[in-house]
Amino acid sequence: MARNLFWFRQDLRLEDNVGLWHATQHNEECVALVIISPEQWKHHHDAPSKIFFYLRQLQEIQEDLKHLNIPLIIKTIQSWSNVPKYITSLCKKLEIEDIYANVELATNEKHRDDQVKEALSKYKKNIHLFEDRTLFPTQSIRNKSGEAYKVFTAFKKTCYERLSISIPRAYPSPSKQKSIVIKDIENESLNDLISQFEYDTSNSAFKIEVGEKTAQDKLKDFVKSKMNNYDQTRDIPNTDGTSQLSPYLNIGIISVRQCLEEVLKDNDYIFSIQSKGQQTWIDELLWREFYQHVMVDFPHICKHLPFKKEMQKIQWRNSEEDLKKWQTGQTGIPIVDAGMRQLQQTGWMHNRVRMICAMFLSKNLLIDWRLGEKWFMQHLLDGDLAANNGGWQWSASTGTDAVPYFRIFNPVTQSQRFDPQGEYIRTWVPELKQLDHKQIHAPKEHIENYPRPIVDLKSSRARALAAFKNI
Template identity: 55%
Template sequence: MQLVWFRQDLRRHDHSALWQATQSGPTVAFIALSPEQWTRHDDAPIKIHRYLAQLELLRQQLAELNIPLIIQHIPDWSDIATELLTLCTQLNVHTVHAHIEHGVNELQRDHQVQQLLEQQQISVELYHDRTLFPVGSIRNQSGHPYQVFGAFKKNCYEKLTISVPSCYPAIEAQTALAPHQLWQNEFDLRPFYPAGLLAAQIELWPIGEDHAQQCLDEFIEQHLRRYADDRDYPALNGTSRIGLYLNLGILSIRQCLQALFREQGGYFQIDHRGQQTWLDELLWREFYQHILFDYPQVSQRQPFQTKTLKIKWRHAPQDLAAWQQGQTGIPIVDAGMRQLRATGWMHNRVRMICAMFLSKNLLIDWRLGEQWFMQHLVDGDLAANNGGWQWCASTGTDAVPYFRIFNPINQSQKFDPNGDYLRQWLPELADLDAKQIHQPFAKNPQQELNYPQPIVDLKQSRLAAIETFRAL
């Protein structure tokens, strides 16, 4: 018997472990629900809800292939190894198939499983599936991991020129297995759904492989050519918005790349700027996944650049709360933070603006912002979220130079010139004109608005941040 261990890879198409298992013999599937671990990892309630909904779908889709899915509640990951051994013994499993995950806790968990099962002559096969290239395979001439994205990207381009990773063939239904008590009684997922979510928020994020593929296809066909021009404007529908589907593994990164080069017959060929810009964004995701594996401290709340441990961050709980609630008096920041709370998502350009405002203008520890994002993002991904925050805070790889600090007002005027995005999320400013809405109190500080005055002076706080970093 073969066993596929599902984790953040809830799909049946182009699934390395599932395909390999089904080619080797009769297959069953397994998943461990660990709500306590979700809390430790700051997973957002909306993300957990969508994960469970996708799991319901996956169970049905696997049943169509005559592959039973065994779901167990295992609160702590430290118990998974023994529980999995018991399951494998009951089912006479010869091989466990799973995908490599790159965080420290995940690697430790899988090492424990591998060690225990292989002592009992049960093989554990782990496959590289979350990235285009196996972690550990992209190295510089000295054999070391890349720390700069540009050089990493160049290496990836060279590999893609040789071969674009292809998708696995469709899986055929296997002969139905004999009934077994382990899958006769269907596991009830309802108690695990987070409470308190609004239906309107849930409806923003449909799940399912078909829907995810449709979103990808629509982006490629309708928006890709203008992606380089539109992606930074939060009022436009200019981005792919497939982060949720990549993060939960509803889509594979190979499917994205095949869609990107579909018109080129699956061969690496850049025909326009939008295509290259989106490829570069996929490779930024790739880069941060590799960083997460090669530098485990970044998944342990440590900065990539150790010298930045000396930074004296401000303890300013009131300013932090104002940032979290979208009440800073800086419209573009407040609009982004309110969008996040209302929808579970924030436009990428606005994510950078909000992150840099917290870590530079407010000089509040970036880790508090990273945690807040993870607790609210439907597409919260440890590697990408950490990489983005450390870039903005000038503590990570390819970090923005500490003296380059976004002016949120300038960013707002440039990327939301008419104030359309601001009006959507800040209704109290909806009547202001396109010039005033970016700085409501600039010309008339005494103006009466149902909106807060800025909690910080942007020029003075910029100088303070520069001095703090320069002292390192």
């Protein structure tokens, strides 16, 4: 009787889960495992709301797994250095035949898996790892010289060529296993972990709905009623023009293959572009893909280093005070403050505003982008090392295919262009509610309880240009 172990990570779904599908193919016995690592979460600066979301989704998974006769073991292990020992002893106790999991792409995770592999090999056991997080296996999209792409447009072109040959399809549902009772194995209670959660969960970031069905419904609704206008609405922060699927994609409640399938299902899963909106959305999925691939090919970005190593030389300003004002939405630049407050209150920020806030910190305030990257990670429900790092390094002009250092967004002009009526600002900065659509982007007079701008946009721009020009 073969008994397999499936180890959940950032792939909290049953449908189209490559590793889980493989683990359940023998229709025999399967046990699932998830390792909770609070120390690791701290090390990665994961937002409490994201951790809470993860734990609540695990509750769903645990229930859903019961229908497949797969028990879920929950184990807290603070440090990953203790994981190999735990896995080997669990495999011995449960008489596990094979271990299955989906690859995690960041360096610490890879190192952990190498150590698990080595420990298991002593007992002649193997861990089967599958690529599940991206449309194409990492390191498989190469230029003609066989090298990794550093520029998105060229990467995208190759992806389009690959898609026109065949679409990566979603895997079928896992099959029901033989019933199994596991004894004498310590198992923690998710209810206890959730009820003892050490953070205040009253904020709306903690209320996001979990569940594969929720994510699927959101996807279907977006594709049906919003996607075709996405090219027009995606940059307007006050409209509900984007899918808001990022928290679900990030912890794997939904897969990128499922997203692409939904987009192409009315076209018999043949890759052909039907509208500008559809193309723009696929391009965004490919930006996600690009940053995941970049992280594997250029792992130094996981170690707090700029993609362009010469950018290490930039002399960042050290200003705790300005950093704090940026973090708390008190810069006196309304669009920046609106974005930073939206982030704190909801765990999410609109992409256009993420770019504006990131550029304001790294250029106008000339504060190290890594401090902004950390703050975003500490608050984002969708915090993802590859996408967050990619977005920050793009904005700070230190990354792959980054914005040229001399193209500095003027936050006021951006605000006038993308929030012309000031509705987004009014939602998040109520102190400015009474101002009209001309005044609201850059109030001329002092407004009660609202600060004056902490920097002059023109001179701070010149300061940034000088700092970057020297490199």
